[in-house]
Ligand SMILES: Nc1ncnc2c1ncn2[C@@H]1O[C@H](COP(=O)(O)OP(=O)(O)OP(=O)(O)O)[C@@H](O)[C@H]1O
């Protein structure tokens with residue numbers, strides 16, 4: 001079943017076309033990686049999927065509904081949850097408070113809905129999310145004292161607490177210590193049992209390890225798409241991306 005589809009999605013910035021007429025499909029249950037050189041339009045593309053940036057043209061469909069003009073918060077309520085390249089935690093709050101705040105803030109976007117989450121249910125959601133990323137023993141520490149890589153994991157926990165049906169990650173392994181990469185991959189694989197995953201990633205080892213399918217972007221367009229084995233031997237891909 002197709003979970004997400006874009007049709008002719010474009011975004012221009014003045015004279016620059018960051019994303020050019022991209023039609024794309026994501027099947028439910030997939031782990032999909034988007035790769036491509038710097039400036040290829042990857043972040044702009046997923047930002048339009050999440051509603052952070054309005055498209056200049058084209059449309060986005062989620063579960064067959066046109067969500068092109070839907071606010072980011074409404075998309076979260078529909079199950080599209082994202083973390084981005086820039087970390088957005090609150091350093092002077094504890095990990096537990098950060099996750100609670102993320103849940104509350106997103107839930108209150110829909111009037112009345114926050115009332116349906118009891119304090120016990122909220123606690124359980126926080127514990128589950130922090131355990132998933134291995135930070136449950138640090139729940140009462142201040143987020144600001146965590147190493148950067150762990151702040152990224154905290155952000156992921158903030159997303160997981162919302163039980164996403166589509167989790168969108170922009171360069172999630174950036175800043176992770178080498179020893180944290182394998183646990184991160186294991187976490188994504190566990191998460192993929194209940195969520196579809198769309199992640200932008202520069203670390204090809206992580207991509208080839210995790211992705212069911214890979215979409216290669218270059219100059220605002222999709223250059224190639226396929227399984228890791230297909231992408232590795234695609235001549236245009238080797239030239240444009242893997243070769244450099
Ligand atoms: N807010 C903006 N204003 C003007 N130009 C922008 C803006 N955001 C992105 N661009 C331009 O759009 C193009 C695509 O940028 P984007 O950030 O989507 O690329 P990317 O593939 O995510 O790159 P990276 O791998 O470096 O994160 C680039 O040429 C970039 O300079």
Ligand SMILES: [Mg+2]
Pocket residue numbers: 042043044085
């Ligand atoms: Mg980017």
